[in-house]
Amino acid sequence: MKNPIAGGAGGAAGVEVALPHPRTSRVQPRTRVLESERLLAALLLAPAVLLLGTFIAYPFVMGVWLSLSSTTVGTAGTFVGLKNFEKVWNDSIFREAFQNTAIYTGLATLFKLSLGMWLALLLNRHFRGKRLVRASMLLPFIVPTVLSTYAWRWMFDPTFSVLNWTLYKLGFIADKLPFLSDGVWGLGCAIVVNTWRGMPFFAITLLAGLQTINPDLHEAASLDGANAWERFWYVTWPLLKPVTLVVVVFSVIQTFSDFQLIYVLTGGGPANSTHLIATYAYQIGVATGLLGEGAAISLFMLPVLFIVVWLQLRYLRRLEGA
Amino acid sequence: MSRQNLDRRQFLKVSGAAAGILAVGQAPAFAQGAKLHIVRWVDFIPEADVELKTRQMPEASKALGAEIQLETINANDVQPRITAAVQSQSGADIFHLFYNWPQLYQSALVDVSDLAEKVAKEQGGFYGVFTPSFRVGGRWLGMPHSIVGNAIAYRRSWFREIGLEQFPKTWDELRKATATLKKKGKPYGQTLGHTFGDAPTWSYPLLWSFGGAETDQSGKKVAINSKGAVESVKYMQALWKEGCDEGGLAWDDTNNNRAFHAGDICATLNGASIYIVAKRQKDKIKDEKGEPMFQDIDHAIYPLAGGVGQYPLYFSNGHGIMKYSKNQKLAKDFLAWLHKKENFEKWFQVCEGYSVAATTTWEKHPMWEKIDKPLQLFRTAARNTRIFGHSGPSTGKATEAFSKYIIVDMFAKAVQGLKAEDAVKWAEGELKKIYEG
Numbered sequence: 100m101k102n103p104i105a106g107g108a109g110g111a112a113g114v115e116v117a118l119p120h121p122r123t124s125r126v127q128p129r130t131r132v133l134e135s136e137r138l139l140a141a142l143l144l145a146p147a148v149l150l151l152g153t154f155i156a157y158p159f160v161m162g163v164w165l166s167l168s169s170t171t172v173g174t175a176g177t178f179v180g181l182k183n184f185e186k187v188w189n190d191s192i193f194r195e196a197f198q199n200t201a202i203y204t205g206l207a208t209l210f211k212l213s214l215g216m217w218l219a220l221l222l223n224r225h226f227r228g229k230r231l232v233r234a235s236m237l238l239p240f241i242v243p244t245v246l247s248t249y250a251w252r253w254m255f256d257p258t259f260s261v262l263n264w265t266l267y268k269l270g271f272i273a274d275k276l277p278f279l280s281d282g283v284w285g286l287g288c289a290i291v292v293n294t295w296r297g298m299p300f301f302a303i304t305l306l307a308g309l310q311t312i313n314p315d316l317h318e319a320a321s322l323d324g325a326n327a328w329e330r331f332w333y334v335t336w337p338l339l340k341p342v343t344l345v346v347v348v349f350s351v352i353q354t355f356s357d358f359q360l361i362y363v364l365t366g367g368g369p370a371n372s373t374h375l376i377a378t379y380a381y382q383i384g385v386a387t388g389l390l391g392e393g394a395a396i397s398l399f400m401l402p403v404l405f406i407v408v409w410l411q412l413r414y415l416r417r418l419e420g421a
Numbered sequence: 422m423s424r425q426n427l428d429r430r431q432f433l434k435v436s437g438a439a440a441g442i443l444a445v446g447q448a449p450a451f452a453q454g455a456k457l458h459i460v461r462w463v464d465f466i467p468e469a470d471v472e473l474k475t476r477q478m479p480e481a482s483k484a485l486g487a488e489i490q491l492e493t494i495n496a497n498d499v500q501p502r503i504t505a506a507v508q509s510q511s512g513a514d515i516f517h518l519f520y521n522w523p524q525l526y527q528s529a530l531v532d533v534s535d536l537a538e539k540v541a542k543e544q545g546g547f548y549g550v551f552t553p554s555f556r557v558g559g560r561w562l563g564m565p566h567s568i569v570g571n572a573i574a575y576r577r578s579w580f581r582e583i584g585l586e587q588f589p590k591t592w593d594e595l596r597k598a599t600a601t602l603k604k605k606g607k608p609y610g611q612t613l614g615h616t617f618g619d620a621p622t623w624s625y626p627l628l629w630s631f632g633g634a635e636t637d638q639s640g641k642k643v644a645i646n647s648k649g650a651v652e653s654v655k656y657m658q659a660l661w662k663e664g665c666d667e668g669g670l671a672w673d674d675t676n677n678n679r680a681f682h683a684g685d686i687c688a689t690l691n692g693a694s695i696y697i698v699a700k701r702q703k704d705k706i707k708d709e710k711g712e713p714m715f716q717d718i719d720h721a722i723y724p725l726a727g728g729v730g731q732y733p734l735y736f737s738n739g740h741g742i743m744k745y746s747k748n749q750k751l752a753k754d755f756l757a758w759l760h761k762k763e764n765f766e767k768w769f770q771v772c773e774g775y776s777v778a779a780t781t782t783w784e785k786h787p788m789w790e791k792i793d794k795p796l797q798l799f800r801t802a803a804r805n806t807r808i809f810g811h812s813g814p815s816t817g818k819a820t821e822a823f824s825k826y827i828i829v830d831m832f833a834k835a836v837q838g839l840k841a842e843d844a845v846k847w848a849e850g851e852l853k854k855i856y857e858g
Binding site: 172173174186190191192256257258259275277278279280281282285365366367368369370371372381382383384385386387388389390 | 497500501503504505507508525526527528529613614615616666667668669670671672673676679680683685821824825830833834837847850851854858
C-alpha cells in the first residue's frame with residue numbers, strides 16, 4: 100500500500116487510508132465533472148432521497164395537511180387549524196383507544212422482552228436439534244400477520260373456540276370464556292397474539308447479542324463463585340443492554356402503531372373496547388370518510404413515539420459513553 | 422386523415438375494420454379494450470354471485486361490446502374501498518352502495534336520474550326507503566337495486582318444546598321465551614358487534630319501537646336522550662342477560678348463520694340466507710335428529726309488537742357510478758342492461774326472496790307462488806322500512822353516526838354493564854358531535 104496516512108483529529112485514530120495516485124495526464128472536462136465529489140455524492144444520494152421523499156416525506160406532509168383541514172371523502176377541505184385535534188381530544192372513544200394502545204404496547208413489549216430473553220438464553224445452550232428449534236422458532240414471525248391472526252380468531256371464536264371446547268371437555272370450565280366478546284378479555288387476547296408473533300424477533304436478536312459475549316467472562320465469574328442468576332445479572336445483562344434497548348425501541352414503534360392484528364382479531368370491538376389509535380384512525384378516516392379527523396388521530400402517535408424513542412436512545416447513548 | 426394522404430396501408434386498415442363490422446352484423450358499442458370494473462359485496466347467497474359472475478357478466482360483455490369485470494369483497498370492506506378510490510380518483514367504475522351511502526359520497530357520484538326514473542316508471546316505482554336514501558338534492562345519485570329483508574329465523578320445534586306454536590309476537594313474550602330456551606342451552610343469537618348488517622338492523626328498530634330517535638324532525642337537534650331510548654336499552658340489557666348468547670358481542674354478520682346451522686341458537690335476526698343455505702345444503706346441515714334442518718326453520722317479523730310501532734331497517738342496496746370513471750356512459754348502459762326485466766329476473770329468482778327488488782312490481786312475480794312458505798314473508802317485507810337519521814332526514818351525518826356504530830355501541834355498552842341512562846347519555850354526546858358540532 101502506497102501513501103498510507105494515519106487518521107487525523109477528525110478521523111478514526113489508527114486507521115490507515117490509501118490515497119489515490121495523483122493524476123499526471125490532463126483531465127477531460129466531462130471526466131472532471133464526474134470527479135466532482137459533491138456532484139457524485141448528490142448523484143448517489145438522489146435515488147434514496149427520491150424514495151424517501153416519495154414514500155415517507157410526501158405521505159407525512161400530506162397527513163399533516165389533512166389533519167389541519169376539514170377534508171372529507173370527495174371534498175377538498177379548508178384549513179381549520181387545530182380544530183380536528185381539539186375534537187379528537189374530547190372524543191371518549193379516542194381516549195379509550197389511546198389508553199388501550201398504551202396498555203397493549205406496554206404489556207406486549209414486556210412479555211415479548213421477558214419471554215424472548217428466556218428463549219434466547221435457552222437457545223444459547225448446546226443441545227441436539229438446536230438448529231431445527233431455532234428455525235421453527237421463527238415461524239410466527241414469518242407467517243403473514245393477517246393469516247396467523249385469522250387462525251387465532253378461530254381459536255378464540257365466541258361459538259366454535261377450540262380452546263373453550265378443550266377446557267370444557269377437560270372439566271376446567273362450565274361456561275364459555277368470553278375471549279373476544281368482553282373488552283378486557285379481548286385486549287388480553289390481542290396482547291397474547293402480539294406476544295406470540297413478536298417474541299421470535301426479540302429472541303433471535305438477543306441470541307445474536309448473547310453470542311457476542313466472551314465465554315471467558317462467564318467462566319471467570321463462575322470461578323469467583325457466581326451462581327447462574329448472578330452471572331446473568333452482573334455479566335450477561337450489562338453487556339446485552341444496548342442490544343435489548345435497540346430491540347425494545349423497534350418493538351415499541353411497531354406495537355404502538357399496530358393495525359393488522361386488531362383489525363382482524365376484534366375490529367376494535369366490542370363497543371370500541373379494543374380499538375388502538377391506528378384502528379380508530381382507520382375507522383374514522385377511511386371507513387367513515389372523515390379524512391381530516393382520521394389524520395389527526397393517527398398524528399397523535401407521533402409525539403408519544405418521539406418522546407419514548409428519544410428517551411430510550413438517550414439512555415442508550417449514555418450506556419455507550421459509560 | 423385526408424383523402425389525398427390515404428395510403429395503401431391505411432386503406433386496408435379502414436376497409437378491414439368495415440368488413441369486420443359487416444360480418445358481425447353490428448358495430449361495437451364501445452372502443453375495443455373498453456373495460457368496466459364493478460365492486461360488489463360477497464353475497465350471502467353464493468349462487469347469486471355465481472349467476473352474476475359466470476352468466477350475467479359474460480352476457481353483458483357481449484351485449485355491450487366491452488369487458489365487464491365483477492369483483493366481490495367482504496361487505497365490511499366496501500366503504501373503505503370507496504373512500505380510497507374517491508381520494509385517489511382511481512378504482513372501480515361502479516360501487517355497490519348500501520343504506521343511504523349516496524348521501525355520504527354525493528360529491529363523487531354521477532347523476533343517474535334518467536335511468537332510475539325510467540326503471541321506476543316501468544317497474545311500479547321504488548320502495549319508499551330509496552327516496553330519502555338514494556336521492557340527494559332532487560337527483561338520484563345511486564341506482565336502487567334491491568333490498569335484503571331481515572326477519573327472525575327460528576327453530577319451530579324448539580319453540581314448540583316450550584309450548585309455543587308460533588314465534589312470540591311481542592317484546593315481552595320474546596324475553597320470556599328466550600329466557601326459557603337459554604336455560605335449556607338454546608339461547609337467542611344476536612350480534613352487537615361492529616358489522617354492517619345484523620347489528621344495525623337489530624339496534625335501530627329496537628330504538629324506534631320504544632319511541633327513541635336520533636334527532637328531532639329538523640335533523641339538527643339530537644333527541645336520543647329520551648324515555649323511549651332508555652326503555653329500549655333497559656329491554657336489551659334484560660334480554661341479553663336472560664335470553665341471548667353473550668358471545669354475540671364479538672360476532673360479525675356471518676357468525677349467527679354458522680351458530681344457527683350448528684344448532685347452537687334457537688333464533689336470530691337475519692335475511693333469508695339461513696333458510697336458503699340450509700335447504701341448498703340439506704345433506705350437510707341437519708338438526709339433532711339427523712333430519713335436514715331447513716324443514717324446522719321458519720321466519721317471524723322483526724321488530725316485534727308491544728312498543729309504539731314496528732319500523733324495520735332493512736338492508737337497501739344499489740349501485741353508484743363514480744365521477745372519476747372514464748367509462749360513465751358504459752357504466753350507465755351496463756346498469757340499464759342489469760335492470761332489464763329479463764336480466765334482473767334471473768338474478769332475482771336465484772335469490773329466492775333473500776334479496777327482493779327495489780321496485781314494487783316484483784311482488785307480483787310468479788316466483789312467490791312457487792317458493793317455500795317460510796320465504797313468503799319477504800315478498801312484501803320492503804314496504805315499511807325506515808332508514809337511519811330518524812326523526813330527521815337521512816343525511817350524510819346519519820351515515821356518519823351509522824359508520825361509527827353509535828347506536829349499536831349504545832346497546833353494546835349497556836349489555837356490558839353500563840347503566841342504561843349512562844349508555845344513552847354517552848350516545849347523546851357522540852351524536853351531538855356529529856349533528857350539532
